[in-house]
Amino acid sequence: MIDLDLLQTFVSVVDSGGFTRxxxxxxxxxxxxSQQIKKLEEQVGRALLVRQRACRSVQLxxxxxxxxxxxxxxxxxxxxxxDMMSCADIRGVVSLGIPEDFPIDQLIRLIxxxxxxxxxxxxxxxxxxSSSLIAQMERRELDMAVVKRNSGDGEAIAIWPEHxxxxxxxxxxxxxxxVPLVVYAPGCLYRERAIRALELAGRRWRIAFxxxxxxxxxxxxxxxxxxxxxxxxAIRPDHRIVSTELGLGVPPSTELALVAASRILTNAQKxxxxxxxxxxx
Numbered sequence: 041m042i043d044l045d046l047l048q049t050f051v052s053v054v055d056s057g058g059f060t061r062x063x064x065x066x067x068x069x070x071x072x073x074s075q076q077i078k079k080l081e082e083q084v085g086r087a088l089l090v091r092q093r094a095c096r097s098v099q100l101x102x103x104x105x106x107x108x109x110x111x112x113x114x115x116x117x118x119x120x121x122x123d124m125m126s127c128a129d130i131r132g133v134v135s136l137g138i139p140e141d142f143p144i145d146q147l148i149r150l151i152x153x154x155x156x157x158x159x160x161x162x163x164x165x166x167x168x169x170s171s172s173l174i175a176q177m178e179r180r181e182l183d184m185a186v187v188k189r190n191s192g193d194g195e196a197i198a199i200w201p202e203h204x205x206x207x208x209x210x211x212x213x214x215x216x217x218x219v220p221l222v223v224y225a226p227g228c229l230y231r232e233r234a235i236r237a238l239e240l241a242g243r244r245w246r247i248a249f250x251x252x253x254x255x256x257x258x259x260x261x262x263x264x265x266x267x268x269x270x271x272x273x274a275i276r277p278d279h280r281i282v283s284t285e286l287g288l289g290v291p292p293s294t295e296l297a298l299v300a301a302s303r304i305l306t307n308a309q310k311x312x313x314x315x316x317x318x319x320x321x
Contacts, residue, residue, distance in 0.1 A: 044118055046080040047111040049073060050088065054108060058098055131160040132308040137173035137185030138165055139296075141224060141254035143273060146320075154315050161308045169227045169252075177301040183309055184300045186316070188229050196297035198317045202271040204233065204291040206283040209264035214285055220248035220266030222257055229294055230269045237288050296320070 049068075053059060059073045068076075081088050088104035100108065138147060151163055166176065170187035177185055184197075191201065208214065219238055223231040238245045248266035251257055254274060261268050262278050269291055275281065283290055298316055305313065 042080070042083050044114060046076050046083065048115050048118075049076040050080055051108070051111050051115050053077060053089070054098055054100065054104075130158070130307045130311065132306065133162045133164055134306075134308050134312045135164045135166065135181070135183045136312060137176060137182045137187070138167055139170055139173070139186060139188050140167050140252045141228075141230075141257070141274070142167075142186070143254065146273075150316070150319055153319060154312070157315070158311055161311060163312070169225065170229065171227045174299075177299065180301055182301060183306075184298065184312060186296055186298050186320070188294055189297055190229070191293050191295050193295075193297075194299075196299050197313050198298040198320075200296040200320055202294045202296060204230065204269045204271055204294060205275065205281045206267055206286050206288065206291065207261055207270045207275055207279045208267050208282045209261050210278055210280060212264040212266070212280075214282060218244040218246050221245055222249045222260045222266040222268040223247060224257065225250060225252050233291055233294075234267070234269045237291060241288055243288075 053073065059070045059077075077089060084103070084107065086103035086107075087101050088107060090099040090101055147165075151165065154161075154163060166173070166182060168176070170185075170189060173182060173185040173187055176182045188202070212220075221231075221234055221238075223234060225231070235245065249257075249260040251260070257268060257270075258274065258276050258279075260266070261270075262276060267282070267286075270279075271294070298313060298320075300309065300313075
C-alpha cells in the first residue's frame with residue numbers, strides 16, 4: 041500500500057516547483073523531501089521525477105504524470121475526512137458577500153462543495169457591487185466578502201490577482217469616433233477603469249449597454265454592442281481581446297480579495313476562508 045504522507049510530499053513538490061520550496065511548505069528539510077520521493081518511487085517501482093542538476097524546476101516522467109492525478113484525489117479525500125472528523129461539532133451560519141459579476145457556475149460549485157464537506161455550516165450568500173458588500177460588512181450585515189478592488193488596496197485574508205483586457209465582439213468596428221461601452225452599473229471598478237482610460241487617452245465614449253449581470257454583459261459584447269473590460273475568466277471564446285489594437289495599453293491589474301468584518305474569525309468562518317483559499321482560482 042502506498043503511504044499517503046509520501047503522496048502528499050509528491051504533490052507538494054510538483055505544486056511548489058521544487059524540493060526546497062516543498063520543504064518550506066510542509067516544514068521539512070530538502071534532504072527529507074528527497075528521501076520521501078525516493079521512497080515513493082521504490083513503492084511504485086517507477087521513476088516519477090526527472091533529475092537534472094542544471095534544471096531547477098521539477099519535471100515529471102510519464103509515470104509521474106499518471107500518478108499525479110490519483111495522488112491529488114487521494115490527498116484531497118484524506119483532507120476532507122480530516123476536516124469532517126475535526127470539525128464535526130462546528131455548526132452555524134456564515135454570511136458571505138460575492139460580487140454580482142462572479143461567474144455563477146463557479147459560485148454554485150463552491151457552495152455545493154462546501155455544503156458537502158461541512159453540512160452543519162450554512163452559507164448565506166449576498167450578491168452586489170463590491171462597494172455595497174464592503175458597506176454591508178461595515179454595518180456587520182455580512183461576516184465576510186469576496187470583493188473586487190485595486191491591487192494592494194488594504195489587508196485581506198486572501199488575494200487572487202485579476203488581469204483585465206479590453207474585449208469586443210467578433211464584428212465590432214474599432215475605428216468609431218465615439219467608443220461604445222458595455223459596462224456594469226455605476227460604482228463598478230471595471231466601469232470606472234474603462235471610462236478613465238478613454239478619457240485619459242482623449243477618446244469620446246458613450247454607454248451602449250449597462251447591466252449588473254455578467255451573463256448579460258458577455259452577451260452584449262458577443263452581439264457587438266460595444267467594448268468592455270473583463271478579467272480572463274469572464275472572456276468567452278467568441279470575444280476578441282483588443283487591448284493592443286485600441287492603443288490604450290494594458291489595463292492596470294485588479295484583484296479579488298477575501299475580507300472579513302472582524303479580525304477574529306469564528307471556527308465556522310475560518311473553515312469558509314480555508315475552503316475559498318483552496319478552491320477559488
